Amino acid sequence: MTKSLYVCTVLGCGLRVLTEGGAPVPHSHNRPSNRTRISWMSYGPTLLQQTWDKLDFLMDELKDIDRGDYNTDAIKGEMRGVAFVLSLFMQPHFTTVQDIAREAKKRYEMRQAGEEYESPGLGSRTYEPPPNDNKYAEKPVRVTKPIEVNVSPEDKALIIGSLAALDNETLAIMFSVPEDYVQSLR
Numbered sequence: 001m002t003k004s005l006y007v008c009t010v011l012g013c014g015l016r017v018l019t020e021g022g023a024p025v026p027h028s029h030n031r032p033s034n035r036t037r038i039s040w041m042s043y044g045p046t047l048l049q050q051t052w053d054k055l056d057f058l059m060d061e062l063k064d065i066d067r068g069d070y071n072t073d074a075i076k077g078e079m080r081g082v083a084f085v086l087s088l089f090m091q092p093h094f095t096t097v098q099d100i101a102r103e104a105k106k107r108y109e110m111r112q113a114g115e116e117y118e119s120p121g122l123g124s125r126t127y128e129p130p131p132n133d134n135k136y137a138e139k140p141v142r143v144t145k146p147i148e149v150n151v152s153p154e155d156k157a158l159i160i161g162s163l164a165a166l167d168n169e170t171l172a173i174m175f176s177v178p179e180d181y182v183q184s185l186r
Contacts, residue, residue, distance in 0.1 A: 007074060048089055049122060052107075055082045055100070059108045079104070093121035149181045160185055 083100035110117035172179040
């Protein structure tokens with residue numbers, strides 16, 4: 001019988017074991033070495049970085065397996081899924097699953113060479129909190145400046161003399177001044 005990879009599907013477990021025919025392995029899901037690293041803001045690694053870490057882990061696992069009798073289809077399938085998710089979020093740096101696969105190979109080669117490497121697009125954005133967390137907070141009161149209009153003293157006298165006879169809109173149009181200016185003269 002050929003050996004295949006058994007992968008535990010319990011969230012946060014991460015157990016992977018080569019077994020005969022991929023049979024389930026009894027184990028404790030709460031292993032201390034597999035703590036969940038979920039981050040929602042800039043506390044710890046971002047979800048995008050965690051996804052790249054997952055792809056790196058799968059790449060290391062794929063390269064470490066002796067290809068003799070082992071079925072690597074499960075690892076390759078999981079890698080395709082992770083690469084698809086990364087291709088959605090890594091635009092414009094990586095637009096296809098093939099671009100992500102090439103980058104995963106490059107990251108693997110850099111790790112094997114012992115060199116530090118960061119993929120393009122990682123670390124270029126950080127969590128930025130909204131400017132005001134309380135959407136029900138009072139809005140600041142807008143302070144308006146007094147209206148400054150260049151009106152000759154003769155026109156100002158005509159406007160004041162016409163206030164009783166005409167409305168603000170008509171006077172504003174006649175003298176080419178804002179209505180607020182006419183209102184301020186009342």
